[in-house]
Amino acid sequence: xxxxxxxxxxxCSLYLPAIYTGFIVGFVGLVGIAINKSxxxxxxxxxxxxxxxxxxxxxxxxxxxxxxxxxxxxxELAEILAISEILISREMRKKGKSSSLLPTPYVFDMxxxxxxxxxxxxxxxxxxxxxxxxxxxxxxxxxILLYVLSRKAKGLPIVLIDGIGAISGIAWCLWIVGFxxxxxxxxxxxxxxxxxxxxxxxxxxxxxxxxxxxxxxEFKRE
Amino acid sequence: xxxxxLNIWFYTGCTLTIIGSLATVWGPGVKDPIVRxxxxxxxxxxxxxxxxxxxxxxxxxxxVATSVVISLILLRAITRLEEIGAEx
Numbered sequence: 248x249x250x251x252x253x254x255x256x257x258x259c260s261l262y263l264p265a266i267y268t269g270f271i272v273g274f275v276g277l278v279g280i281a282i283n284k285s286x287x288x289x290x291x292x293x294x295x296x297x298x299x300x301x302x303x304x305x306x307x308x309x310x311x312x313x314x315x316x317x318x319x320x321x322x323e324l325a326e327i328l329a330i331s332e333i334l335i336s337r338e339m340r341k342k343g344k345s346s347s348l349l350p351t352p353y354v355f356d357m358x359x360x361x362x363x364x365x366x367x368x369x370x371x372x373x374x375x376x377x378x379x380x381x382x383x384x385x386x387x388x389x390x391i392l393l394y395v396l397s398r399k400a401k402g403l404p405i406v407l408i409d410g411i412g413a414i415s416g417i418a419w420c421l422w423i424v425g426f427x428x429x430x431x432x433x434x435x436x437x438x439x440x441x442x443x444x445x446x447x448x449x450x451x452x453x454x455x456x457x458x459x460x461x462x463x464x465e466f467k468r469e
Numbered sequence: 470x471x472x473x474x475l476n477i478w479f480y481t482g483c484t485l486t487i488i489g490s491l492a493t494v495w496g497p498g499v500k501d502p503i504v505r506x507x508x509x510x511x512x513x514x515x516x517x518x519x520x521x522x523x524x525x526x527x528x529x530x531x532x533v534a535t536s537v538v539i540s541l542i543l544l545r546a547i548t549r550l551e552e553i554g555a556e557x
Contacts (some may be wrong), residue, residue, distance in 0.1 A: 258523065261479055265519065268483040272490045272512065279494035287550060287557050291505050291543055295490050298512050301532070302486065305516075308523050316520075316528040320535045327539055331546035338555040346552045348545065 251309075258308030265306035273299030286334050290327065297323045317381070364397035372452075379444040381451060388455025395456065415453040421446030479522040485515030502557050506543045510536075 250259055276295035283289055297319075304315050339345050359367070368390035375387025425442030428435050489511030498504040513536045520529040550557050 257475060261476075261522070264480070264483060268486055268519075271487055275487075275490045275494050285502075285557065287502050287547060288505060290546075291502060291509060292494065294509050294539060294543075295493055295512060298486065298490070298516055301516055302519060305520055305523055305525060305528065313523075313525040313528045316525065317531055320528075320531050324535045324539055324542075328542055331542055335546060335549050335553070338550055338553050342553050342555060344553045346549045348549075350545075350548070 254308055262306055262308070265302055269299045269302035269306065272302065287331075290330055290334065293330075294323075294327065360397040364394055368394040375452065376448065379441075379448045381447055383444075384448045384451025385455070387448065387452040388458075391452060391456035392458065411453050411457050415450055415457070418446045418449035418453065422450065475522055478518050482515045482518030482522065485518065486512045487515075489513075489515055502547045503544065506540055506547065510540065 273296055276292050276299060279292045279295070280289050283292065300319060301316060304312055304319065306312075335346070371390030371393065372387045375383040375385070375390060377383070378386060421442050423446075425439040425444075425446060428439035428442065489508065492511060493499065493505055493508040496504075496508055499508065513532075517529060517532060520532060547557055
């Protein structure tokens, strides 16, 4: 068997049962999709097929497999969100009624929202930049989210929202360049590591900030 | 010395995943989309056990977070469809 030596022996013995489980689950999910006619039921069952994908990738048992699970999870989440929105907007057009994402208007009346958002978000963004990478992006993005949600009074102009999207795209390019450098010139590993880490930080942070800008429209609703 | 039996966790995870996926597709009451969404939690627990066996810490944490968010999105989508009056 062609297995690299750093894969533990026990994971090799677990490989076949895991792969069979993945195939069985994927088959069951696909049969369910084939026999169901309703769109929302099919959407729920694609979740099961996504789980089968996770098993097949995770069964390899290396760090690379773990690293490949993360984007798979995020893509699956985005896909389900997008498809459910499309389904709902289609039904809204058919029936001529509308329904917004949050069931009741949210009005946050917490003291921290008015007294200390500047300090707290600065702290979170600073710590996030210190951490870099995926985790740092989440922490810094949390800071941006807190700032955007607590400043409910004035809205950001459209140009700024587009600008955040552009930062996200540039950060994506940094990440890809970092990855490419890893393979082309392994001597520059430190540079490529930092390119990838900072790119991912900017990417995740700006995405979370974008979520905050979009969600604020919902929060302002009385 | 207590030996930590890895296979128990792994095969429990496999069994839960297979049974849960069968329950989601053909289980009782799955005509109701809310029941179907809640049934998807069973294979999620199974996968969590499998990821735990493989020591995939980051993947496990992200998976727990995303599966919660996915079930929230699906439940809200179902209730929104019912609010509009569409057939679910």
